[in-house]
Amino acid sequence: MARMGYKGSxxxxxxxxxxxxxxNEAGWNPDVIERQLAHMERNKIRAAYHCSTYMDERARLMQWWADHLDGRKAGNVVPFGSLNTRLRQPQSNPLAAPLHASRAAFLCPRRKAFTPET
Incomplete structure (x- = not known):
């Protein structure tokens, strides 16, 4: 922080x-925000079952954040609300593609990889 010029401020x-x-004020999904901040789920039951990483939404969120900061730096007032609403909409359904067992174990390490019987 000091090397970037923010020491003491x-x-x-x-x-x-x-x-x-x-x-949050701009209307982003709180789960996506919390995952981006690497916060753990406080509800132990939900944490045991909810293993989404929200990677697509997080990428859109970070692009929105970069655009927001660039706009602020340029002196623009960046309104909230409907601005960039299209960026917050999922581009694809994550349930549409089957999740391979090894990928599921990677996404949620608490789960053991499932090997289907052949």
Missing amino acids: ATAHGFRALFSTVA
Whole structure:
């Protein structure tokens, strides 16, 4: 932080809090935001079963964030609400493609890889 010129004026936690606040106010899926911040699920039951990584949505979220910051740097007021709504819409259905057992184990390490009987 000091090498970037923020010593004494900002912290990494502050940047993370700013990102979370702005993304939530802009209407992004809170689960996607929390996964991007690498936060663990507090509800133990949900954590045991919910292993989504939201990679496509996270990529769109980070592009939106970069565009938002670029707009702010250029002096533009970047409105919330309907701006970039199309970026928040899933481009594909993750359930449409079958999930290979080894990939499922990779995505959710708590689960053991399933090997179908041949």
